[in-house]
Amino acid sequence: MSATDTLENTKTNVQEVESVTIRFAGDSGDGMQLTGTQFTNTAAVIGNDISTFPDYPAEIRAPAGSLPGVSGFQLNFSSVDIRTPGDAPNVLIAMNPAALKVNLPDLEEGGLLIVNTNEFIKANFDKAGYTSNPLEDGSLAGYRVVAIPITDMTMNALAQVPMTKRNKERCKNFFALGVVFCLYDRPLEPTIEWINDKFEKKHPEVAEANRLVLKAGFDYADTAEIFSTHYKVRKAHLPPGKYRKITGNEATALGFVTAAQLAGRPLFYGTYPITPASDILHELSLLKSFGVKTFQAEDEIAAIGAAIGASFAGHIGLTGTSGPGVALKSEAIGLAVMTELPVVIVDVQRGGPSTGLPTKTEQADLLQAMYGRNSECPVAVLAPSTPGDCFHMAIEAVRLAIKFMTPVFFLSDGYIANGAEPWKVPPMNELPDLSFQFVTDPEGFFPYKRDPETLSRPWAIPGTPGLTHRIGGLEKQHITGNVNYDPANHDFMVRLRAEKIANIANFIPEAEVFGAPEGDLLVIGWGGTYGAITTAVETLQHQGQRISSCHLQYLNPLPRNLGDIMANFKRVAVAELNLGQLCMVLRAKYLVDVISINKVAGQPFKVKELVNRFQGLL
Amino acid sequence: MSTNPTKISGAADMPLGLTRMNFISDQEVRWCPGCGDYSILFQVQTVMPKLNIPREKIVFVSGIGCSSRFPYYMNTYGFHGIHGRAPTIASGIKIANPELSVWLVTGDGDGLSIGGNHIVHAMRRNLDMNILLFNNRIYGLTKGQYSPTSEYGKKTKSSPYGTVEHPINPISLAIASEATFIARSVDIDTKHLSATIERAAYHKGMSFVEIFQNCNIFNDGAFKEFTEKEVRSDRILPLEHGKPMIFGKEKNKGIRLNGLKPEVVTLGENGISTSDLLVHNEEDLDPTLAYMLSQLPFPEFPVPIGVFRRVTKPCYEDSVLEQIDGAVAKKGRGDLEKLMNSGDTWVVEEF
């Protein structure tokens, strides 16, 4: 916590700080994601900048108290502009020994540690691999420990409530939340409103219990004066406007429905449930009044097959998945390349290969997106860089798919998909115009005749008189679209499809440099690493280093000015969560000796580790 | 013949005056001479004008295989997809535009092997479309390997010692998958074939038609034991709704239920009359008898052709539209600005 000044308060110290990182950790059944989300919502509504990082296990309910069952939610809230959920938490709430064991290594030195003492019992020490009670053996001497019997106090608060013991116990996360609200002097109203909305109608007793426990936690912390100092984080100086908190997956769903509306066609979302992309389906399946059709297919292949069929028939065809699903969709993507139909493939990347780490983040599907199909099969590839950016890049993906009649990859990742940030709601009149017309004139119509500017073929949909035609996966004759095996035609068509995608570079924005346009080190990044890279680069810039960064949202084709940007720096590095995939592409394309800074731990970059690694190159 | 009263997808109100010639595309047909596919193509092109659907409202979708070349030969919209995935593409087309008449042409390899999963799910969703499965019990396009409908022990290029796989029964599969119209016909029985295709077209819901199709190059005569002129009437049982199950040259054989077991009986023998025979009820909601018919072993029993089952259920694409219309009726047409501003919002003022 960076203290800026200290105010005197009648009861306790109130210290004003710029930004705070909190991590809630407990069993996956303890409701830590919910607790973290509630704290985040409150912080957002009262005007802090926020960034979150939910980190949960793949198992729905791993054995209670075990290390693999630990679920965490980290959030950073701030009075200044922040881009990451923070490296090391200032505060750790550990609901049991396993949560302490897993998360303590990340807690800052001297950090505040709030534990639920009721769970610190022999059976749980065994499960967490502790041979002695860490609360008593002196191993926590370097931290400020606040030990609270959270379970007991929850039960006390609910003594008069007719509810089963088990259900009462399940309210304990709200006690912890109340305590932390008190510590940061936050209002309870937003959470109480949420409880009312969620439970009051169907389960009034649950609503009442949660409200009681939340207040009990707050009051306990307040009256027992368990914290000698309270902290205040002022509103952030965000650009003026209307904001909402948004996760990457929410912004993705919103972006695609917006794009479809801007294009004036219904959105068709074909998908198969897969972590961490399923939330996009959940969001879109609610939007029936926008004409959105969601199709939960029998498998990944059917999901994209149906999206391609819907696109042929004139809908905005979209499919969403994660890496293993992309593997299954590859052949169908090839079909969409051959038939030149617009379809967007959302890949919310996760750790791999194979089933890998379903709930952890990674950026290792770049080469799969670019090259993972048989033969010469070029597609456009985009990557949003923050949760909010998912909205804008979704619109871009649809714009390019329609304009160029091509599949477009949208490479999100588990980190930004589940992470949240304040998102400035764009005014309607600032959204791009995606309106277009289907081809209807039979005069001179050929299914593979090209627009000279975009090289794309006409989109003529079934139902249009005079334009009946057949398309398919066999090689097409230039212009007529008839099946054709002529060697010269094939060579021509392969090159034409490649040129069509390369030509998109003329229709996308140029890359921008963060920092000076020349210097000692240029760090190139893409996708969800934006926050960490930019913050690390900024830190070094403040130290006077000649370092800049360039974050790519367009990966195929690359922005046309990228080569020139790189030429102005002594060294160029790519920081990415894989073994150097973009690095390889840049080296191959530009013959520049690009250095790879990489990590594949299923975790995002920390700012500090990037600062260290960049420093080593300066 | 009872036709479905429902208006067929895409059909025009006024007669269009189309003929078979209107449905012949400019592409040269490339099946082997003598292939059963020719007859099926001819019958489909014959049925099409009767449906009175403008050509542009018809889409033929296929996967990969000999039969899957079909869309190129139809002067309609067409989509030649990838192996086994035609049901997925066709589903997307139909959901996007329910006004289209969607036809899916597939084979035993394409539809029951690589595309087995999709065909099952397309059938259970009961989209209003028509699946024509050309069953030749062999892989033709890849030149003669056994298929999922090849008989046990069949010697083929990939099973020189005979296959050790048991065949799948397409009609049984369709029944288990809850298709709402299930029929079987034969490539060379042109009258029966065109009548069956027409009935499939008029059915509102998923129509599945298995067509025995002779591959004269790699599996010639696969069905001749019961389709040859001389034996046909003794070995084929034509299913007719509401009629007793009678077959035979002399029309004197029938199917009777003995307890739960079917048996072949001769009319006039042992006092058996038509009133003892099973009466075919294609509208029976209970699929038991339809399934039993699909499983009748040959040659102890004749091979049933005709409509096994025809029932009514809500169609997927209609239900999708109903939900959309319902949501619009309740909440009004989606307002994008409102949606973007939903959730917890706050305003940051100018400093």
Ligand code: SF4
């Ligand atoms: S291989 Fe057989 S099924 Fe294929 S076209 Fe030739 S005869 Fe017909």
